[in-house]
Amino acid sequence: MSVEGSSRPALSRIRQLIWLTVAVVAAVHLLRQGFDVFSLALIPTLVALGFAVQYVETRTVRPRRNYLRAALMSxxxxxxxxxxxxxxxxxxxxxxxxxxxxSAAGFAWVHFYERTEPL
Structure with missing residues (x-):
């Protein structure tokens, strides 16, 4: 019974399902509503935010991760x-x-949390 690496494949599958869901929802939206400026601006923005969240969660460490999470939330x-x-x-x-x-409350919470919690 090895626990090592057991959560990585599950998280990878979940991320792939989320990206697939986003692609399907975007395609259905574009098919039903047509192309307009709002859709053409919103879809790349949401995809960029998705990549940013994935980057923050997989490639950063505390304390930077919590500050970046607050920035994404904002x-x-x-x-x-x-x-x-x-x-x-x-x-x-x-x-x-x-x-x-x-946003101010989120950044204040992160600042005080990072000052008081041990790494």
């Missing part, structure tokens, strides 16, 4: 709370305030 929140309302043509002031607050 980027995703910025897309959801600021960029999406701008694209829809609605007000984004509340989203901007929420994005700033959640």
């Amino acid at each position: 980027t995703v929140l910025g897309l959801v709370l600021v960029a999406a309302p701008l694209v829809m043509g609605s007000g984004f002031a509340v989203g901007l305030i929420l994005w700033g607050g959640f």
Whole structure:
């Protein structure tokens, strides 16, 4: 019973399934909605974020990993709370305030967590 390396193939399969799901969802979206500027900008952005998450999780170590996770979280929140309302043509002031607050709280938590927890 070797535990060594047992989680790597499972994580690899999960990552492959996630990438396959993203490709299928993007293809279905483009087939149903057609090509527009929003879709052509959003799909590469989401793919780039996916590669960034994969890089952070597989190739970085603490404490850098936690700071990069907070940066990715802030980027995703910025897309959801600021960029999406701008694209829809609605007000984004509340989203901007929420994005700033959640991002600051996330970075503050990471900073204090990294100062107090041993490596």
